[in-house]
Amino acid sequence: MSSRPRRPAKPYRRPKKDPVRLIAYEALRAVDERDAYANLVLPPLLREGRERGDLDGRDAALATELVYGTLRRQGTYDEIIAACVDRPLREVDPPVLDVLSLGAHQLLGTRIPAHAAVSTTVELARVVLGDGRARFVNAVLRRIAADDLDGWLEKVAPPYEDDPEEHLGIVHAHPRWIVSALWDALGGGREDVEALLEADNDRPEVTLVARPGRATAGELLTGEAVPGRWSPYAVRLAEGGEPGAIEAVREGRAGVQDEGSQLVALALANAPLEGPDERWLDGCAGPGGKAALLGALAAGRGAALLAAEKQPHRARLVARALRGNPGPYQVVTADGTRPAWRPGSFDRVLVDVPCTGLGALRRRPEARWRRRPEDLAGFAPLQRGLLTEALRAARPGGVVGYATCSPHPAETRAVVDDVRRHESAELIDARPLLPGVPSLGEGPDIQLWPHLHGTDAMYLALLRRT
């Protein structure tokens, strides 16, 4: 009896460590495990990678794209992965799921060739999960690689005609309740909401503000930077432009600020006012972007700004943003719902209230999957309390701006309408205060949109205290 010769075992090969994928994986784990924010955890990981000599600029850009892209489309990738594993996703270990999502994004959301996407992800799995689970990852990724994104979407999304919101949610990677809320706020048809959802998936440009009296937009127009679309103080940096490399930014004469935020501050500052215009209040100032612009505008008119913020560490950021302001200002740590100021003592008041941030989804890739519809109710009393006290802080005839970076009607018009039931105030048409900016809505409040204005979806209602 002859025994069959045994096949020689494959020699063991150490897995290759790929710093880009390792850093991307670490960031995904931190977001998943510790509820961290990608825009906060990734920069130090990239810095450490650079200091170790593991990463150059292109590697850092790739790691960023992998993390942001994977997180942004997480819900869609989950549907696709679920179709490729033989158990419910909740039974797949979270670290394994993170590796699979990273692989799915490389296969379906980047130009990385399929063989490289699979092999680099399997090597990563060998390093962080071990050889056994790497084999599972390999098998699942091969199934995913059998089709492209469009093919998968056809398989995992219901037809638009059967369920428009679910279809759009899967195709454009938004939870269904957010599709529904955004569509309600935007109005219009399928094309309109699809343009918005797609804009949420684009990385926003970096926009600078030249703080008036301290810097000029012209001074910031270096290299490939171009003027802003709407704000006279805005400059848009070219892709990869580094704000920290600009002297005026380092000196605090300019800052990074979305053009929508600039427009909110400008509209409040431009609102017509009879009588004195000497005392301005920002009642929710942290981290200080709008306060710094308001402070500079106030200084140009001889007015003083009081910037209030409840969180001490954020109040320190406000103080930093206002440092060097050319006119009088004060920063206080204070609760805007229990004001430390006398009623009726301000000519202009801004409250840019805490909100769900549904208007800034393009900045926080994980936010859309973390937010819950119940969060709206959580913010509601605070939003009403802050607007009520803002109105009480304004003198008769004074102007109050109520702003959110959410277009959700529960955080915008519903708050304004409710507060006006018990506070005496009339709405001012904010649209003529931003001449040249189209599509601001039916008024009198304004709503900006990423797909129409290239800004965050900021909302602003202007009210006059009567």
Ligand SMILES: C[S@@+](CC[C@H](N)C(=O)[O-])C[C@H]1O[C@@H](n2cnc3c(N)ncnc32)[C@H](O)[C@@H]1O
């Ligand atoms: C949307 S952010 C404001 C952003 C700011 N206007 C800017 O442009 O940089 C809302 C801020 O309100 C603060 N806040 C929350 N509750 C507050 C309260 N009761 N009184 C004052 N500030 C509060 C938060 O800490 C947060 O910094």
